[in-house]
Amino acid sequence: MSYIAFPHTNTCISLFQGVEILRDNLTLTIKSDETVKDQVSVEITGKYTQPFFVNYQGLFKEIAIIFKPLGVNYFLKNDLIEYAPLFSQPLALSHWHSIAEELFMEENLSKRIELLEAFLLENLTDKDDTIVRKAMLLIEDFEKDYTMQEVAEHCALTIKTLQRNFKRLLTCTPSEYKRIAKFRYSLYKEGLQKEIKKLTEIAYESNYYDQSYFIRDFKKLTGINPKAFFQRVSKLEENKIIWEIR
Template sequence: MSYVAFPHTNTCISLFKGVQIARGDLSLTITGGEEVKNEVCVEITGKYTQPFFVSYQGSFEEIAIIFKPLGASYFLQNDLITYAPSFSQALAVPHWHLHTERLFKETTLSKRIERLETFLLENLQKKEDALVKKAVYLLEDVEKDYTIQEVADQCAVSHKTLQRVFKRWLTCSPSAYKRISKFRHTLSKEGLQKEIKKLTEVAYESNYYDQSYFTRDFKKLTGISPKAFFKRVSKLEENEIIWEIR
């Protein structure tokens, strides 16, 4: 199976057994094989503002954890940018690797869930997050559509400080985060219903200035026009997962 993954504000950590992973220019090839059937690896996504292509080949095991925008940071010792500067990479943290080995030795789903929850609770950390939480909340407010400077002012920090904090916590700039967040809001508004709304209406509901601006921004994030996108993608998990099967 192959699919196209579109920009998201969330972070994914995937635990694999029995695969080799090859990374290209915005592409990920995950291949299972007899020669690696006992090997495990851990992959983490960073932020990306273009779609990337994922190809699954062969048989293997995978457990994916989808963290909300700030979530992954609470289970990692350092800033997220330390581990995920690119769209996808190996999570080079020894105790995550050791945990993955132990996890896949469990033979039942209930035992795996129990072990995973225990591991996450053991690694849960408190962090000084008030500034970035407030900034994320403001940037996700599509109705008010705050500028980056307005967000910085409301958080009582300089534009430069806000940029630095976002890079550390979310691996992207505030403006990139805002674009991705608005894109995801557009998808939730559209809903891929049988009675698809006019694209102009979707654009205005997500507070784009006009349809042409909406179309340009949409093409940057998906590589195709909104009309073509809504015809080709599928939604799963209560509209939280958006992808295009190839």
């Protein structure tokens, strides 16, 4: 199976058993490998502003954990940027590999959930992300559509300090975060209803400046225009997971 993963504000940590993982030019290939059938791999995504291609080959085990934008930082000792500067990379932390081994040894789903929850609670740390969280809420207020300068002023920060904090905890700039968040907002709000509204109306309700700006941004983030995008993508979990199967 292959699919296209579109830009998202969330972060994913995936646990695999018995695979070889290859990365190249926004392409992630995960294929079964009998020579390492009992070995585990742990992969973490960073922020990406272009779609990337995921290719699954063969049969293997995977457990994926999806974290909200700032959530993953609470389960890592250091800031996210230190672990996930690229669109996808191995997470070289021994305790994550240990829990992956435990989970794959356990066949009972309920017990797996208990093991994973216990692990996460054990590794839960306190992080001061108050300023970044406040900035995110302002950026995600698409009705007011604050500029980055206004967001920085509301948070009593300089633009440079705001950018530095976003890079640390979210691995992207505030402007990149806004583009991705606005793109996702347009999908959730109107984009994938049974009868798709006119592009102009979607653009207006998602607070894009005009239809041409909406189309231009969509092409940057998806590689195709909005009309083709809405026709080709699939949705799961009430539009919260958007992808294109190939």
